[in-house]
Amino acid sequence: MIKDYFLNSLETALENAIKDNKLGAMQEYTKGTLTVERPKNPDFGDYAVNVSSLARFAKIAPPQIADTIKKYVNDDDNKYTVIGGFINFKAGEKLLSNLIRKIFEKKSDFGKPENIQPEKIILEYISANPTGPFHIGHGRWAAMGSVLANLLKFYGHEVYQEFYINDAGSQIQKLGNSLAIRIRQELGENVDFPTDETERKNYYPGDYLIPVAKKYLQTHKGLPEDVKELSDFAKKEMEDLQKALLDNFNVHFDNFYSELTLHNSGKVEECVNKLKASGKIYEKDGAKWFKSSDYGDDQDRVIKKADGSNTYLTADIAYHIDKLQRGFDRMINIWGADHHGYVARVKASIEALGYDPNKLEVLLGQLVNLVIDGNEVRMGKRKNMVTLEDLINEVGVDSTRFWMSMRNIDTTLDFDIELAKKNTDENPIFYVQYAHARACSILRNVVAEKIDTQTGEKSSAPMSQKDFEQLVNGFDADIVLPTVETARKLILKLEEYKSVIKMSAETRQVYTICRYVQELASEFHSFYNANRVISDDKDMMKARISLVWAVKTVLHNALQDILGVNAPEKM
RNA sequence: GUGCUUGUAGCUCAGUUGGAUAGAGCGUUUCCCUCCGAAGGAAAAGGCCGUGCGUUCGAAUCGCAUCAAGCACACCA
Numbered sequence: 001m002i003k004d005y006f007l008n009s010l011e012t013a014l015e016n017a018i019k020d021n022k023l024g025a026m027q028e029y030t031k032g033t034l035t036v037e038r039p040k041n042p043d044f045g046d047y048a049v050n051v052s053s054l055a056r057f058a059k060i061a062p063p064q065i066a067d068t069i070k071k072y073v074n075d076d077d078n079k080y081t082v083i084g085g086f087i088n089f090k091a092g093e094k095l096l097s098n099l100i101r102k103i104f105e106k107k108s109d110f111g112k113p114e115n116i117q118p119e120k121i122i123l124e125y126i127s128a129n130p131t132g133p134f135h136i137g138h139g140r141w142a143a144m145g146s147v148l149a150n151l152l153k154f155y156g157h158e159v160y161q162e163f164y165i166n167d168a169g170s171q172i173q174k175l176g177n178s179l180a181i182r183i184r185q186e187l188g189e190n191v192d193f194p195t196d197e198t199e200r201k202n203y204y205p206g207d208y209l210i211p212v213a214k215k216y217l218q219t220h221k222g223l224p225e226d227v228k229e230l231s232d233f234a235k236k237e238m239e240d241l242q243k244a245l246l247d248n249f250n251v252h253f254d255n256f257y258s259e260l261t262l263h264n265s266g267k268v269e270e271c272v273n274k275l276k277a278s279g280k281i282y283e284k285d286g287a288k289w290f291k292s293s294d295y296g297d298d299q300d301r302v303i304k305k306a307d308g309s310n311t312y313l314t315a316d317i318a319y320h321i322d323k324l325q326r327g328f329d330r331m332i333n334i335w336g337a338d339h340h341g342y343v344a345r346v347k348a349s350i351e352a353l354g355y356d357p358n359k360l361e362v363l364l365g366q367l368v369n370l371v372i373d374g375n376e377v378r379m380g381k382r383k384n385m386v387t388l389e390d391l392i393n394e395v396g397v398d399s400t401r402f403w404m405s406m407r408n409i410d411t412t413l414d415f416d417i418e419l420a421k422k423n424t425d426e427n428p429i430f431y432v433q434y435a436h437a438r439a440c441s442i443l444r445n446v447v448a449e450k451i452d453t454q455t456g457e458k459s460s461a462p463m464s465q466k467d468f469e470q471l472v473n474g475f476d477a478d479i480v481l482p483t484v485e486t487a488r489k490l491i492l493k494l495e496e497y498k499s500v501i502k503m504s505a506e507t508r509q510v511y512t513i514c515r516y517v518q519e520l521a522s523e524f525h526s527f528y529n530a531n532r533v534i535s536d537d538k539d540m541m542k543a544r545i546s547l548v549w550a551v552k553t554v555l556h557n558a559l560q561d562i563l564g565v566n567a568p569e570k571m
Numbered sequence: 572g573u574g575c576u577u578g579u580a581g582c583u584c585a586g587u588u589g590g591a592u593a594g595a596g597c598g599u600u601u602c603c604c605u606c607c608g609a610a611g612g613a614a615a616a617g618g619c620c621g622u623g624c625g626u627u628c629g630a631a632u633c634g635c636a637u638c639a640a641g642c643a644c645a646c647c648a
Contacts (some may be wrong), residue, residue, distance in 0.1 A: 040591060050590055052628080062628090086591065129648070169648055259648095287646050298574075298644085305646040312648045340575050341643050366576065366641075371583095407584075410576060412641065414583070419597085424610060426597060431610085438608055445607050462607090496587095503587065515585070518596080529603085529612040548607095571610080 002099060002495050006047050006078075006089045007036050013072035014054075022068050024058040045081065045088035046492055052085045061085075093484045096491045097477040103494065103550040104475035108557055111497045116156045122323050123149050125334035126246075127164040130238040131175045133208055134245060134388040137368050140413060141334050142388070143404035144365065146251040147510040148332075150562050155505040160328070161253045164319060167235055168259045169312065175238075176231030178204040182213035183223055183230070212237045245389055249397055250564045259315050262322070268310055271318040271353075272303060280352045295348035295357075313342075317349040324355050331360045332508065340364050363508055365409045371416040395420040398565040402429035405563065406514035428518050433568055435521035436559065439552040440569040442533050443468075446545055462534050462541065471542060472549060483543040486531055490523045490547065497554055501562075517558050524551050 011031060018026045039048040051069065052062045062085025070082050079090040103110045125145030126138055134142070145161070153159045181203070184191045193205040212234055224230060239256070246253070262268055272288075275281050280291045286306035290313075293300050303314050323331050335342070343364075347357040370377045370386060392400050399420045406428065407413045425431045447468050450459045463471075471479070484491065497516065504512040533544040559567040 035587090037587070037590085040593085044591075048591085052590070055628085084591075166648060171648060285646080289646095302646045307646080309646090311646065315648095337576065337642055339643085343575095364575075411584085412577080416583085419583090428596075431596090434608080434610055438611080442607050499587075511585095512587090515595090522595085525611055526613085528607085529609090532607065534607050571608095 001102075001498060002091050002095050002492070003036050003047060003499065005095060006091075007034065007049070009073060009075050009078075010034060010049055010069060010087065013069050013074070017068050017072045022072075023054070023065060024060055026054075026057050029054065029057045039086075039088060042489075044083065044086070045079070045090040046488070047089045047091075049087050049089075050085055051087060055085075091488075091492075093481055094477075096484045096488065097480045099491055099495050100480045100546060100550050101475055101477040103553055104472070104546075107553060108561060110554060110557060111501045112154060113156060113498070113502060118156050118158060119329040120158045120160070120327065121152060121330045121332055122160045122162055122326070122328040123152070123332045123334075124162050124164055124323075127166065128242070129166045129171055130235045130242065131171050132204055132206060132238060134242060136370060136386050136388055136391050136415065137336065139249075139388040139391060139400060140365060140368050140404045141336070142246060142249055142251045143401045144409065144510055145334050147401070147405050147513070147563055148334075148508060150564055151501070151505050151510060151513065154562060155501065160255070163253045163256045165239065165256055165258045165260075166312075167239075168263055168315065172231045172235060173227070174202055175204060175209075175234045176227045176229075177202065179209050179213060179216070179230045179234045180223060180227055182209045183216060186210075186213045186217055187222060209234065245392075249388075249392060250401065257319070259319070262315055262318055263310075267322060268315050268318045271321055272310070272314060274353055275303065275317075275349070278352050278354075290345075290349065290352070292345045292348035292352075295344075295351045297344040297348045301345050313345060313349075316342075316346060317353075320346060320350060320360065321353060321355070324350070324359065329359065333360070333362045335362055335364055337364045337366050361508070363409055366412040368404075368413045368415055371414050371418075373418070376414065391415075391417075398433070399427065399429050401565050402514060402563065405510050407511050408509060409511075428514070429565065432517045432521045432555070432559065433566065433571060435524050436552060436555045436567045437569060437571045438528065439524065439548050439555070442528075442548050443545070443552065444569075446534060446541075463545070468545075471545060475546065479539075480543045480546045482537075482540045483531065483547060487527055487544075487547055490527045490551065493520050493523045494550060494554055497558070513558060513562055517555065517563070520551065520555060520558075524555075 011034065014023075014034070017023050018029070033053050034049050034051070035053075036047050036049055039045055050062075051065045054065050055062050058065055063082070066082040066085055066087050070080055070087060073080055077092040077094050079092070081088045081090075106112070123145060125141045126134075128134060128138055149159045149161050178193070181191055181193060193203045194200045215237065216230070216233055243256070272281075275290060280294065281288055281303065282291065283289070287302045288304035289300045290303045291300050301313055302311050303317075304310055320331065343362045346362075347360055350360060351357045395403075395417060403415055403420050404413070419427055420429075421427075423430050425434075446463050447461050447465050449461050451457070497520075500512055500516045504510060527547075531544060533541065533548055535541050556567040559565050
């Protein structure tokens, strides 16, 4: 790639200069000191290296170092200029056109790194209670998680996506009790949820259990003797609902892991025993405590309550140990920021049980605010609850996925419903999809008969289908040469794709892909407005068609394969 | 009170790991279709990078302090 080529060229020049002893005491210099950046001012060039970082080794002023290195560069195809301590690089036509050839060669693999250490990763996200519908906050984890999974897979890792179902504990009983009330209401009884606030907390008074009650009565006469039967019924219904929604949202898990099976299999008890054996458990006030403070947690945690039951943490420890025992190299969890206090204690338990706590990587995500009519509506309050399903129905799958992924995970996300619905450039996903559709449209017109709207006269297509296929399948780098100068910025943006993928995958920040795709679309729209693709100049036309095809390919890859949204050919 | 996250243009946010004159989009103003999708493009205006010290050749970026916002501090899950 262009960037690597430039860096390589400078590094060899530098090494040769050192060999000739032109740069003073460079013993401490190690390869990798030089980094390539984009110059702020495009007049300087396409890429630049600041040699100031070498000054502390060489004890020579940066401009002089730059001059010396430049003298050792042996490359006539590209332009090197020195300004102050910077060596600027302007790629020659050959290098630019080769980049386009690369896209033609690699197609959907363009941007994939050549040699990375593949890891076996288990990615856990959403992990909600099966006690109700998803809210919009879950939507952020769903979108980000599935995009991250796509990204890491594309990057070369093996990714296993898992959803941990919190189906044990008191909330399931609450669910059953709530369903019981809904069923009695269906049977005509005059009952309702308690109005007293503290008592009401023992129920889920949302409307969503009404259809579940109706469904239950289709196969059952009335209330069962044991409320557990209702709990199980409602739980199953909620899980099915959640799974169906995820499917519709283009989020696909490899496994749904039930917390309950963890308890029933004895794995939780086993875990408690192992912790005991490690000597990190003590008793206080009738409960058993894990000395997590020995491993950096700010206080110790209860592992077994005074009544003999396990805490949520205990199960979660067992769950993470189970992941490790299944042989994963790395565990990545996406958790809401409200769980941040939880990270230290889980890591502590992993370490106490003899595993490497660094294998667990927790991505803490800030929450989502809904913006309606320009006003922020804070989520979390029950009365403001908007379900993910409502949101998707309102703004669509693609827009929801994109909006949920487009911000840094560390910042609270303002989801503006009105904007996300718009079919204009105010809505970034639309802008990007439009660029793709426009590229497709041009490629269609290239091989289509032209009809004059005034006279109705038909004229032959600018290019035959056969010639077009030949162009796309047997690409020759020289073809694109005539348009390289006019498309410099666009080609450089295509070049950037690989490093965006790399950075995004390594920092687990998926929003950079969303940004990139907007920037590429923007460069493409500019190019389109400045240059006619279809023209009588056959060489120029071929060159520009190749370029449009390359842009379309990269947009398509990023949209469909990574972001999991449509790359429409028409809209 | 303690911990985590965030303060950058009127609004929403980037800032490639410390480098050249601080960057986009929206909004505002002006211009661009006889012609491949104007659902687009070109340009202008708009900044004490929350505040104050410090670290060094050099800070939006690192450190300390401080102010403001959000979240969390259970034998709940």
